[in-house]
Amino acid sequence: MACIGLIIAISCKKEHYSDAIYITGTEENATTALSIDKKPVSTAVSITASGLVANDITVQLRVDNGLIDAYNKANGNKSFKALPDGTYSLSADQVTIKAGTNISNAITLNITSPDKIADGAGYLVPVRISSVSGNMRVLESSRVLYILVRKVLYMTVASLTNNYFKVDFSKNNDALKSMSAVTYEARVMVNSFQSYSPFISSVMGIEENFLLRFGDVTIDKSQLQMAGGGAALTIPTPFSTGVWYHVAVTFDGSIENMYVNGALVATKSLSRTVDLTSGDFYLGRSAGGRQLDGALSECRVWSRALSKAEILNGLCGVDPASKGLEAYWKLNEGQGNVASDISGKGHNATAAGPVKWIAGVRCDQ
Template identity: 40%
Template sequence: MSKKKKDMKVKYILLTIFWVGILSACTNAETFKDVLYFTGTEDSPAVKYTIDGPTEIGVTVSASCQTMSDQSIRIKVDPDKLEGYNALYGKKYKIVPTEDYMLSNNEIMLKAGGNISEQLIFSLLRTTNLEEGVTYCVPLTITDVTGDMPVLESSRTMFLVLNQVMIVNAATLSRTNMQLPFESEPSLASVPQVTMEARVKVNKFATASPYISTVIGVEEEFLLRFGDVTIKPNQIQLAGGGYPVTGKTEFEVDKWYHLAVVFDGSSIKLYVNGELDGQVDAPRGPITLCGNTDKRRFCIGSSLNSRFLDGSISEVRVWKKALTQNEIQNNMCYISPDYYQDMIAYWRFNEGEGSVIKDWTGNGWDINKTLSWTEGVRCPE
């Protein structure tokens, strides 16, 4: 090829690249338009609030740039959106009764030259009509904009998620040994899927070998505990059955945590406050919840008649199914009777008096024990 033809070919390639770049830039300019969106919904359409009585929540709309002209934005409560949201995200949120809330107005202004609107105030007027343990949600939708900016469709509806604070009692444990005679129920000797949950607050972790503080389960089979000689006393571990798994969280004293361990038939997962904290493949077969001696029965707060948990405990649940992460996150403070059919036992440890800890499932696994109590426990904290 001659030098002249070679130079012409190079120029042609460069010119082609130039025009491809120009066309690409134009396409991107059309794709990434400046938009309006509910403030706080950049990563998720849901914005969560913890409520402890009547409250007011300020809602604003943001622009992705400074606006060139006034933007008048109309907003409404949109209950019809909740069913689709629940289905998409695996939630069971309920809408707040109409008479229990109000909006300060249904139109807000984003002034020219700004990038955030004035506030719309959502007022929760009362909580007396709200069901215990239920998470509520109020969808707000941008219905119309008078101005020159479009709405980001993924943020057209904002979901105000309202988590109620529950004030409960909890059992105080020190050298407390609670055993369950699960061996009297043959089906519990071979359970294909298991989930165990508990809310715990530790006063002091074990300081002497083997450095174990037991939460719940069966020794050498399926035991949720803090500590061991091979890990720190303030790490959580599922031990037994040949497939131990240790969480990465280092727990603090005097702080409430929700713990969950899930066996789905092929793996074991540990969750702390609803977040995955450790997992392992575990093709081990069904779990037995039946101990073969008094010392190795299913226990709460101890194992082997020792290894006591020094702290407080509540919301202890044993399931015959593998809970999903969403199911764990949705029900850390309370569980509806709608779920009892999938449970083996459920002890709220909320009695505050007496010597009987009720099994709320109706399966008959009440615990006869005189305990001390911690009052005024908030969930979530």
């Protein structure tokens, strides 16, 4: 009987623990993103209960900008700030979960004046459960929904069809030798993948050293691969032509990770150092050819392994003075044949021929 009583007690405790409400979606990720263009936009916010409620539950919601500093510190001292006054509103300040249901009606966060929001800046809107009717418990880890707001950017990019850039790593290069950590980043769009052996379309790097590329004789020509150093890491899912992607590879001395649009898609263990001064470093070419038929922008080299959050927050641009940023080619000059290294290290990239610049390419952050 004691055993039966113990089982009942545990069962009751678990049932009581699950009796809670939370902002819908935050049980998996408390942060979501909202891109804004030239027109007002909105996103919905609702409340979910862990089970059907016996009585109507009213939940009060509000924007709590006092949480922004703590969010920034908890996520690597980010610089998100509050949206300017008058640029946003909540459609209402409360929702109700009706008796016999477990999901409330929705309210919306409305961005009403996108023209007053700065390009490239990162904004954060913390929507917080402030009070609940009755005795319903709030799941504390899901009390706040953090909405990251950024403006869509329109960028100038470099076409690399029948062209490529060679990088000057001959000076200010001490940080590029015997690297125990490194990150490559680039935004890339492919017009067509190489159709002849070895089926390689190079993105950036040094052949047989540390090269980000599409294709090889052992993989599909549309698969992205990090090659060199006696090991290769390949993303299993093929890429599409005519689509812009942000791609990144990080190496921290023991683990190599690959990301697409900020999502981790491949990983492997690896032990080596990287020397980016031991060969010719190109954008859009390698090994005397293997060129990229497409376009590039936002190419970066770091002497540290970026976190997933850092990659996600830098899809369309980063601060040129960022720690560990060794080279940064935005490839947005719009004229001439030189891509400036805006990191300040002087590693400019020079094109093999006249560059075709493409204006007005959209980038969602």
